[in-house]
Amino acid sequence: MKVPAWWNCIPGYEDMREKAKLVGEQVLRPNADISDREGVYPKVSLQALADAGFGAVTVPKQYGGLGTGCSGFAVLAETFAQYCASTTMVWVMHTAAVQTLFAAGTEEQRQRYIPKVARGEIGGLAFSEPATGSHFWNVVSKAPRTSGGYLLNADKSFVTSAGQADWYIVETNSPDSTKSDPLMFLIVENDQPGVEAFPFDALGLRGNNSGPMKYKDVFVPAYNRLGDEGGAGFYNDTVIDPFFLLGSSACWVGIAQGAISMAVEQAKKKVHRDTGQSVASYQVIRHEMAKAQILVDSARSMLYRVAEKMDETTAKGVGLDTCLYPLWELKTHAADIVIDVTNKALQISGGRGYLRGGVERYMRDGRAGAVMGPTNEILRDWIGKTLIGLPWLE
The missing domain is CATH 1.10.540.10 (Acyl-CoA dehydrogenase/oxidase, N-terminal domain)
Structure with a gap:
């Protein structure tokens, strides 16, 4: 077959x-x-x-x-x-x-x-702040107008490519905005005076440098404001959230597939000399392989359906904020199954899977999904509120 x-x-x-x-x-x-x-x-x-x-x-x-x-x-x-x-x-x-x-x-x-x-x-995104945690859509930093631009002071947490990206889109507040939404985006170059990045040392995704950053009295010229003074929440809902949720979900699905694929190959190759049978010849092992692959394919099917629908939505000129609900479900499911699948992959691999690198790395990398903002707990609450007709974000 x-x-x-x-x-x-x-x-x-x-x-x-x-x-x-x-x-x-x-x-x-x-x-x-x-x-x-x-x-x-x-x-x-x-x-x-x-x-x-x-x-x-x-x-x-x-x-x-x-x-x-x-x-x-x-x-x-x-x-x-x-x-x-x-x-x-x-x-x-x-x-x-x-x-x-x-x-x-x-x-x-x-x-x-x-x-x-x-x-x-x-390019990078500098959004989340220590004061608001994984609620990256709420920030407390400000960048008031100054001669020819803005003066940015902000403490940022979990900035992917911190200190390594060539430029960042920094989310902050404009105290001078006349809009109800004061959120503003500024493009900040990595080598500007006042930009400082700090080390990242974590359980998994250890190469992505998602460390904290500090922007102290950073002058941002007006030509590096992205969009208007205020109103950036629109782009959070129509660009950043949809693309981040889709891309990160794809990452968790890929990690899960990588882990089970590696475990299957190892099980086929590993032969017990005393029985003459490979690990894959045991029915109980094949059952675990099947369970894991079904979980991966269920998440991948959601991923494809949502991605195709996002393209259809864009082609119709409709905002991607209309796709947020299925994206919440996708991210929650993908971040859940990667934990289950990598656990199964390690069990299939036995002691070899417990060694550094390989399946063990997939397990540590995949664990980030459920705690990465919006966390799975937040997303489940938003899903639940939507189901009973309550505003999802208050």
């Missing part, structure tokens, strides 16, 4: 997926253990993605992107994560930042940044 190709990839994206798998095999996988073991930012892997044409995948082709839409973004993120989750999470956040710049930016800002990211520059 051969698994149908459409079950593993959105039709029309097969060639792109094969190209992504080649980069994964040749570059991402060999460097994944180094990034994990030493906590090294995966610069080589990220440049390889850009060299392969994956630096600005969701941006229209006339700007130097691939114009893959949400479907291509999801297929790529899920594929990359099977090889290196740290690289994938950096790339997902980068893609969300680039898409936000494209959606909210001026034509001059697009021309100034997008050609460079297509060649390998990395």
Whole structure:
């Protein structure tokens, strides 16, 4: 029995997926253990993605992107994560930042940044703050107007690519805004005076440098304001949340697939000399393999359906905020099953799975999903409120 190709990839994206798998095999996988073991930012892997044409995948082709839409973004993120989750999470956040710049930016800002990211520059999102935790849509920092721009003071937590990205979209408040929503986005270069990044040392995703950052008296020229003074919450709902939830969910699905694929291969190869049987020859092991793969495929099916619907929604000129509910369900399910699947993969692998690297790394990387904001607890509450007709965000 051969698994149908459409079950593993959105039709029309097969060639792109094969190209992504080649980069994964040749570059991402060999460097994944180094990034994990030493906590090294995966610069080589990220440049390889850009060299392969994956630096600005969701941006229209006339700007130097691939114009893959949400479907291509999801297929790529899920594929990359099977090889290196740290690289994938950096790339997902980068893609969300680039898409936000494209959606909210001026034509001059697009021309100034997008050609460079297509060649390998990395963008980041500096949103969450210690004062509000995983409620990254609520920030307390401010950037008042000053001569020719804004004076930014902000403490940020869990900034993917902290100190490594070339530029960041920083979410802050405009005390001068006349809008009901004072949220404002500022583009800040990594080498500007007053920008400081701090080390990241975590259980998993150890190469993505999601450390805290401090912006102290950073002058941001007016031409680096992204969008208006205030009103940035619109882009949170229509760009950042949808792309982050889709991309991160794809990452958890890819981690789960990578873990079970590795466990299956090890079980096929490992032969017990006393019985002459491989680990995979035991029915109980095959049952666990099947349970794990069914969970992965259930999440992947949700991922594909949501991604395709997001593309349809965009084609109709409707905002992606209308897709938030299925995205909440997708992220919650993907972040739940990756924990279950990586546990099963380790059990199938036995003592070998408990050793550093391999399945053990997939388990640690995947555990981040449920606690990454919005946490699964927050999302379940939003889902529950929606089901009984209450406002989901108060």
